[in-house]
Amino acid sequence: MRISQLSAASGVPIPTIKYYLREGLLPSGEQTSATRAEYGEAHVRRLRLIRALLEVGRLPIASIRKVLAAVDDEDLSMHHVLGTAHYAIAPEVAPHPDDEDWRRARAEADRLISELGWRIEPWAPTRDELAQAVQTLDRLGMPATGEALRPYARAAASLVEQEMGTIPMDGPRETAVEALVIGTVVHGRVLDVLRRLAHESASARIFEARQAGKDCQAEKDRPTP
Amino acid sequence: MRISQLSAASGVPIPTIKYYLREGLLPSGEQTSATRAEYGEAHVRRLRLIRALLEVGRLPIASIRKVLAAVDDEDLSMHHVLGTAHYAIAPEVAPHPDDEDWRRARAEADRLISELGWRIEPWAPTRDELAQAVQTLDRLGMPATGEALRPYARAAASLVEQEMGTIPMDGPRETAVEALVIGTVVHGRVLDVLRRLAHESASARIFEARQAGKDCQAEKDRPTP
Numbered sequence: 001m002r003i004s005q006l007s008a009a010s011g012v013p014i015p016t017i018k019y020y021l022r023e024g025l026l027p028s029g030e031q032t033s034a035t036r037a038e039y040g041e042a043h044v045r046r047l048r049l050i051r052a053l054l055e056v057g058r059l060p061i062a063s064i065r066k067v068l069a070a071v072d073d074e075d076l077s078m079h080h081v082l083g084t085a086h087y088a089i090a091p092e093v094a095p096h097p098d099d100e101d102w103r104r105a106r107a108e109a110d111r112l113i114s115e116l117g118w119r120i121e122p123w124a125p126t127r128d129e130l131a132q133a134v135q136t137l138d139r140l141g142m143p144a145t146g147e148a149l150r151p152y153a154r155a156a157a158s159l160v161e162q163e164m165g166t167i168p169m170d171g172p173r174e175t176a177v178e179a180l181v182i183g184t185v186v187h188g189r190v191l192d193v194l195r196r197l198a199h200e201s202a203s204a205r206i207f208e209a210r211q212a213g214k215d216c217q218a219e220k221d222r223p224t225p
Numbered sequence: 226m227r228i229s230q231l232s233a234a235s236g237v238p239i240p241t242i243k244y245y246l247r248e249g250l251l252p253s254g255e256q257t258s259a260t261r262a263e264y265g266e267a268h269v270r271r272l273r274l275i276r277a278l279l280e281v282g283r284l285p286i287a288s289i290r291k292v293l294a295a296v297d298d299e300d301l302s303m304h305h306v307l308g309t310a311h312y313a314i315a316p317e318v319a320p321h322p323d324d325e326d327w328r329r330a331r332a333e334a335d336r337l338i339s340e341l342g343w344r345i346e347p348w349a350p351t352r353d354e355l356a357q358a359v360q361t362l363d364r365l366g367m368p369a370t371g372e373a374l375r376p377y378a379r380a381a382a383s384l385v386e387q388e389m390g391t392i393p394m395d396g397p398r399e400t401a402v403e404a405l406v407i408g409t410v411v412h413g414r415v416l417d418v419l420r421r422l423a424h425e426s427a428s429a430r431i432f433e434a435r436q437a438g439k440d441c442q443a444e445k446d447r448p449t450p
Contacts, residue, residue: 056361056365078432079429079432082428083425083428086424090421116426118423118426119429120422120425120426124422124425126418126421129418130415130419130422133411133414136281136411136414137411137415140281140411142391142408142411152412152416152419153419153423155380155383155416156419156422156423157426158376159377159420160420160423160424160427161427162376163424164424164428164431166367166368169431169435180424184420184421184424186358186361186362186367187377187420188417188420189358190374190377191377191380191416191420192413192417193351193355193358194355194374194377194378194381195381195384195385195409195413195416196351196409197343197345197349197351197355198343198381199311199385199405199409200308200343200344200351201341201343201344201345202382202385202386203307203308203389204304204344204345205344206304206389206394207304210394
């Protein structure tokens with residue numbers, strides 16, 4: 001197909017496609033004449049992935065480049081490619097190995113992961129991200145031990161089994177990475193808003209029960225005629 | 226205490242305290258002379274809450290003002306005050322009542338909330354936020370029905386019961402709102418990183434099992450000597 005058809009098939013405007021070509025995010029089409037190139041289904045898939053990384057994952061171009069390089073590197077296993085995407089969508093966390101509090105938080109994070117029996121690379125940046133969350137809880141005086149976090153880990157694990165099942169592992173790598181990024185980000189948002197809704201509902205119940213308790217007490221305290 | 230002591234007790238620098246006083250976020254101290262004012266524990270609590278809303282909730286000053294107005298309005302129930310904080314930390318979502326897709330997504334969100342038996346105000350902006358998530362899933366061709374979202378709702382509800390238990394309901398309102406905001410935001414981050422860790426672990430298991438399957442098949446396919 002020609003660039004105009006690629007634009008129609010992907011929904012990406014031609015100037016944007018040209019920008020991706022210049023940036024090397026999208027491989028060139030097959031040159032059929034001095035002014036014409038032919039594009040295929042692989043280009044449509046690649047454009048879909050770039051849009052997902054950009055609009056859903058909100059990744060900067062440099063991170064998108066890294067993910068695409070992993071997709072293109074045939075020496076990397078699919079697990080490694082998905083891992084690259086995971087690490088790219090994680091917020092950046094600077095570890096503080098010289099800080100005593102940080103080392104304690106990181107040790108707590110590592111202990112939790114190991115107790116759960118989870119298979120996480122030792123260099124995964126997500127370990128530092130978990131350490132940072134542990135440190136924040138700790139600083140705010142909230143329970144930050146593995147025991148306090150375990151219910152969250154259990155909830156996460158139960159949801160993820162199902163999510164992994166929706167990722168098409170046997171098709172083109174682009175499609176799997178796209179499904180992983182979209183699934184992770186959008187389901188994260190779903191879970192976040194449902195948590196806040198559940199909070200509101202729990203608060204409504206708690207305060208209604210307390211009010212009912214007060215009304216009942218007032219009834220009891222009323223002098224009998 | 227004097228402003229310097231208030232600064233020491235709260236960890237907030239004096240110029241910042243003066244800024245909050247000018248903005249009306251922090252009530253004035255008791256004027257003891259032309260150049261001196263006396264502050265109390267209520268000021269320390271209020272400063273802690275402002276910091277939590279600003280640094281953990283990442284709220285703009287205008288939203289902080291709204292939350293503090295609710296805290297100060299004695300006519301509002303505690304449930305209403307917590308609700309104001311909840312709605313303030315929710316991302317802003319513009320509803321599109323004229324759009325057919327939007328109305329469908331919003332109806333799906335309302336149906337899910339009602340089927341769960343959750344007690345959510347009809348005007349809660351979180352309903353629109355859930356509708357937006359439903360619409361995003363739908364556009365991306367992912368399951369977006371109440372049935373698909375129910376596991377997320379269950380996970381959210383199970384965690385929230387425990388979180389609500391940690392909010393001190395009988396002390397000053399500032400303390401409860403602070404605990405709610407911090408708990409919601411920080412536990413949201415905890416859950417998010419644990420989900421991505423669980424994803425990595427699930428991916429490691431899946432690809433190891435697939436590799437083992439392939440090795441086994443290769444073994445079987447080897448011609449017997």
